[in-house]
Amino acid sequence: MELRRPECSVAVVEESGFTRAAARSHVVQSAVSATIASLERELRAPSLVRTGRQITLTDAGRQLLPEARAALDAARAAALPETPCTRSSVASATRCASAPRVRRE
Structure with a gap:
């Protein structure tokens, strides 16, 4: 499932700007803008009005935001339980490259 779009949308709104949303998402600002x-x-409607730094x-954005949050919440609920392979660490990354993924039920 592609979550980049809802993640960017929510981040821009919650962070009140593209630059802070980019930092939060660990991408460059131009990637957030492009997303x-x-x-x-795709919506054929603007979701945000950009006025300087505000x-x-x-209306489309207000309709989209709860849907984006719901998609992200559903993705988090379906995520795998935390294991050494899902924690962020260089040491575990090499061990986990070929580890099988098991879904939580």
């Missing part, structure tokens, strides 16, 4: 622009093209949701 939002792509989403708006971000305001449009």
